[in-house]
Amino acid sequence: MLYLRRARVPVSVLPAGFPAAADPLEPAVLCDLTIARDAIATVTPAGADKAPGGSGTRIVDAGGALVFPAFIDAHTHLDKAHTWFRAPNRTNTFFDALDTLWRDKENWTAADLHRRAGFALRCAWAHGTRLIRTHVDTAFPGAETSHAVMAELRAEWRGRIELQTVPLCGDEHFPTSEGRRVADLALRYGANALGGFLQMSPGLPRRIEALLTLARERGVGIDLHVDENGRAESECLRLVAEAVLRTQFPHPVVCGHCCSLAVQPPDRQRATIALVKEAGIGVISLPLCNLYLQDRRGEFPVSPHWRGLTLVRDLLSAGVPVACASDNVRDAFCRYGDLDMAEVYSQSVRLAHLEADLGASVGTVTRLAANIVGRPELGRIAPGGPARFVIFTARSFSELLSRPAASRQCIDGENVHSPAPPDFAELGEPVP
Numbered sequence: 001m002l003y004l005r006r007a008r009v010p011v012s013v014l015p016a017g018f019p020a021a022a023d024p025l026e027p028a029v030l031c032d033l034t035i036a037r038d039a040i041a042t043v044t045p046a047g048a049d050k051a052p053g054g055s056g057t058r059i060v061d062a063g064g065a066l067v068f069p070a071f072i073d074a075h076t077h078l079d080k081a082h083t084w085f086r087a088p089n090r091t092n093t094f095f096d097a098l099d100t101l102w103r104d105k106e107n108w109t110a111a112d113l114h115r116r117a118g119f120a121l122r123c124a125w126a127h128g129t130r131l132i133r134t135h136v137d138t139a140f141p142g143a144e145t146s147h148a149v150m151a152e153l154r155a156e157w158r159g160r161i162e163l164q165t166v167p168l169c170g171d172e173h174f175p176t177s178e179g180r181r182v183a184d185l186a187l188r189y190g191a192n193a194l195g196g197f198l199q200m201s202p203g204l205p206r207r208i209e210a211l212l213t214l215a216r217e218r219g220v221g222i223d224l225h226v227d228e229n230g231r232a233e234s235e236c237l238r239l240v241a242e243a244v245l246r247t248q249f250p251h252p253v254v255c256g257h258c259c260s261l262a263v264q265p266p267d268r269q270r271a272t273i274a275l276v277k278e279a280g281i282g283v284i285s286l287p288l289c290n291l292y293l294q295d296r297r298g299e300f301p302v303s304p305h306w307r308g309l310t311l312v313r314d315l316l317s318a319g320v321p322v323a324c325a326s327d328n329v330r331d332a333f334c335r336y337g338d339l340d341m342a343e344v345y346s347q348s349v350r351l352a353h354l355e356a357d358l359g360a361s362v363g364t365v366t367r368l369a370a371n372i373v374g375r376p377e378l379g380r381i382a383p384g385g386p387a388r389f390v391i392f393t394a395r396s397f398s399e400l401l402s403r404p405a406a407s408r409q410c411i412d413g414e415n416v417h418s419p420a421p422p423d424f425a426e427l428g429e430p431v432p
């Protein structure tokens, strides 16, 4: 048994009815937790109960440090991670990223994929992430190798990180035999949902319906890339919501990016958010990648004007579950990144002004993200739930967000430890 004293836990991840924080600007409260093997046994306000005795109980004093549930990274691309050194994006634009990584696929052997994705998982583990959903490019001849490697990594990491997969292909494939092949290949290797990259076209509603049919026949949900641009006329999110409502699709639906929603007229935004809410769609924002890729300008002024993010605050206020996640890491879509959800969290708070409701903000990398990936028992600190936490050096949100790169510890079951991310040198990249 592990007894964790004086852990400062965000109220939004505690069971309903837990006493509220005194200061709304610091929505976390001091708690005492008991952990038996892998599960949380009790969570009580600090000092409310006597510390359990007995020789089998280890007492750890968190000293008022902020403690989050382990992170959920709801949207990544582990098949592309750490390819920048050999496949850099010379223009840093979205379509060059697509071309560059398409050409790099000839390097995607099982050994190459395992090395890069395995490295990414070790980084995520060290930073306190315990569930990762990765999209996997699937409409190309080598896709079976990618899925087989992800299935292998899923088995290797079982009990530490839960690895979920979603196939990725263009929407033109959905109504074709290739669409069925992609779906069946991915599911054969344990995919958690079907997916795809949507682009506006007159035929898009029909293509979305074809994907919903594929998913319905196979009894799974969908997780899409939509509207990753700043063009107001890009309304894939709206078309997905309408198709879900029209067909009464019964499984979970997730839309990633949804950036163009932010540049539409307010009436249109309100109407689309209402449709998204009614359709029960979860939204995943990928702030670091959006910031990197969007608003790249070829002529004066070359400086970016907008942040590229969807309407995170407005979606949350409307009751739409929103997660913030890593997306691409060290590849042609995003040159930087370390699968560090504390970085994603702190940057998301800054970029999307989430300090307006810090309690809700924690959910975007824990509770809400867990709901979106279909694991609602994760991302919380509640009796019966898994004992997976991140203990920050910070004692408040102010300290955490001021020094987000400060060291942190992890708790996995009764084990309190400080895993370190692997050295970049292990990737064997040539250093100029």
Ligand SMILES: [Zn+2]
Residues within 6 Å of the ligand: 075, 076, 077, 135, 225, 256, 327, 328
């Ligand atoms: Zn993505």
